[in-house]
Amino acid sequence: MFTPELLQKGLAWLLTTGLKIVVIVVTAIILTRISRGLTRRLEKVFLKGREDEESLKRARTLSGLIRQFLNGLIVIIAVMTVLAALDIQIGPLLATAGVAGLAIGFAAQSLIKDVINGFFIIMWDQIRVGDVIEVAGHSGVVESLNLKMTVLRSLDGNVHYIPNSLIDAVTNMTREYSQFVFDVAVSYFEDVDEVIKTLKEVDEELRADRQFSEHILSPLEILGLDRFEDSALIIRARTTTKPSKQWEIGREFNRRLKKAFDRKGIIIPFPHLTLFAGQEKQGETAPLRVKLIEEHEVMKKEN
Numbered sequence: 001m002f003t004p005e006l007l008q009k010g011l012a013w014l015l016t017t018g019l020k021i022v023v024i025v026v027t028a029i030i031l032t033r034i035s036r037g038l039t040r041r042l043e044k045v046f047l048k049g050r051e052d053e054e055s056l057k058r059a060r061t062l063s064g065l066i067r068q069f070l071n072g073l074i075v076i077i078a079v080m081t082v083l084a085a086l087d088i089q090i091g092p093l094l095a096t097a098g099v100a101g102l103a104i105g106f107a108a109q110s111l112i113k114d115v116i117n118g119f120f121i122i123m124w125d126q127i128r129v130g131d132v133i134e135v136a137g138h139s140g141v142v143e144s145l146n147l148k149m150t151v152l153r154s155l156d157g158n159v160h161y162i163p164n165s166l167i168d169a170v171t172n173m174t175r176e177y178s179q180f181v182f183d184v185a186v187s188y189f190e191d192v193d194e195v196i197k198t199l200k201e202v203d204e205e206l207r208a209d210r211q212f213s214e215h216i217l218s219p220l221e222i223l224g225l226d227r228f229e230d231s232a233l234i235i236r237a238r239t240t241t242k243p244s245k246q247w248e249i250g251r252e253f254n255r256r257l258k259k260a261f262d263r264k265g266i267i268i269p270f271p272h273l274t275l276f277a278g279q280e281k282q283g284e285t286a287p288l289r290v291k292l293i294e295e296h297e298v299m300k301k302e303n
Contacts, residue, residue: 020085028078035070039063046123055128062123065147111148113165118147126170132244134171136162174243177217180250182239184257185232187267192233195266196222199237202256212252215245231271 046059121127127150131142138160140152150167152160186195203220207213217240226236241249261268279285 017085021082024078024081024085028074031074032071035067035074039067039070042066062119065119110163110165114149114163115147117164117167118145118149121145121150121164121167121170122147127172130174130244131172132174134173135169136166138162139171173246176243178241178243178246180239180241180246180253182237182250182253183226184235184237185229185268186235186261187269188233190233190266192225192235194264195235198260198264198266199235199257202253202260203239206249206253206256212249215242215249217241232269 040063043059043063046062047055050056122145127133127142127145129142129145133139133142133152135150135152138152138154140154140158140160142150143153143159144151147164149164150162152162154160182199184195184199186192199220199222207216207219221238221240223236223238226234228234239246239249239253258268260266
């Protein structure tokens with residue numbers, strides 16, 4: 001039964017402890033709303049003025065992760081404050097939670113490393129879906145990216161699932177723009193200036209083609225005579241294209257360059273070897289024994 005004394009104690013509890021709990025809960029609700037507004041502002045910061053789908057996805061992932069962290073922190077602090085207001089000793093609870101958290105941490109340290117690595121990869125905008133990258137010994141197109149893992153599909157169609165904890169270095173081949181490097185081999189007897197002129201002509205022809213011109217960002221950059229190989233001179237050049245278009249442009253350039261070399265008689269040499277018999281101290285050259293074998297003799301030996 002409710003006695004006046006019990007009712008008085010209940011009113012006193014409501015005006016003291018109950019009021020504290022209400023204030024704590026209301027404060028927690030207000031803080032969660034503030035965190036929601038803050039993460040929305042952060043989402044605009046992460047977008048950096050971009051409106052494409054991948055940038056929006058990245059911004060929402062980061063802002064959502066921060067909002068969940070803030071909300072979790074607010075709830076934990078609110079619960080601990082309510083327990084303290086109810087005169088419940090939270091020391092033993094914290095000790096138990098600490099031991100359990102330590103055990104879970106040891107068991108899930110790989111998962112935690114995946115999430116932390118994934119967070120920074122997304123935050124620093126190192127990788128986007130559709131990029132062609134090389135990472136952890138694999139290369140391919142990024143099909144999906146989240147806090148746990150990165151999924152690549154290689155040129156041969158194989159799918160690679162790479163935990164983010166294994167990613168220590170990323171090579172992004174399609175960030176903002178791409179480039180294709182040509183190492184053109186020609187005979188030592190060719191005029192280097194004529195070869196360079198032919199390269200420029202092929203580039204102009206390619207950039208005039210509507211099928212390819214929209215993918216090429218700048219004229220061919222001639223880097224010059226790069227090195228002397230055993231059988232050829234190597235002339236290096238470079239073209240700049242839209243992301244992931246460098247291989248298509250490079251293959252078409254090579255096709256047209258081969259046809260242009262054929263028209264002009266510019267030789268792309270096969271590997272060959274020059275023999276030098278050498279000289280003695282007196283300046284005499286040792287005889288080089290050469291034996292010619294008739295075709296019918298070769299056929300006899302084969303039979």
